[in-house]
Amino acid sequence: MNTLRLDDSRPGVVRLTLHRPDRLNAMTAEMFVELAEAAERIRLDDSIRAVVLCGAGAGFCAGYDVEAAKDFAATSTAQLLDLQDSAWRALHAIYSLPKPVIAAVHGAAVGGGFSLSLAADIRLAGASARFQAIFIRRGLSGADLGTSWFLPRMVGTGLAAELLYTGRPVYAEEAVRIGIANRTVADEVLLDEADELAGRIAEHAPLAVALTKRSLRANVDAPSLLTALELESRAQVSLMHQQLNF
Structure with missing residues (x-):
């Protein structure tokens, strides 16, 4: 895979790493395909009992790659629909895994990256974590890739409306307080904490x-x-x- 890495971190636990660190792990059409493929590999591998979902480099995921998005104006409606369908299928493949998924979020988890983090069962927020439904600031619907389904269940409809209508960021401590993240963890031990939690589940x-x-x-x-x-x-x-x- 070109945009992801799958690595064993301890017995029964695999790390699924978004791996485009030079682009803050921004999503592309290729990443959507590879996320679905990786989820299927994980589903079929009986040795894997829990998954840690993380991002390489300075952040979790900056959403869809803005360079690739420049082509949207010249892309047909049918092609854009195919891309959107590929995106939600990738997210749903992660969400529907029969094995628990722990998102270890540091830095930016915005746009589609925010949605992907919400698809996990558990979220650990590094001190630098920033969750943001940024779609509305791009002139798009704030309800995208499951955010309008996930957020009300986590934070209630009123707060979900505020986050989706304004596109404001939610930092680590607030994310824990309102129910988006389970707890905050220092960035330098975030992956270790996620691996340890996944290891306890895998037992x-x-x-x-x-x-x-x-x-x-x-x-x-x-x-x-x-x-x-x-x-x-x-x-x-x-x-x-x-x-x-x-």
């Missing part, structure tokens, strides 16, 4: 973790407590015979 039975993730994701939108209880029960019973270890 558990893979099927138990996968079914926990499926239940958590599904029950965010469950219409009732009874629906959630039913889904949890089916997953739990499927594990009881072979997985119990007391």
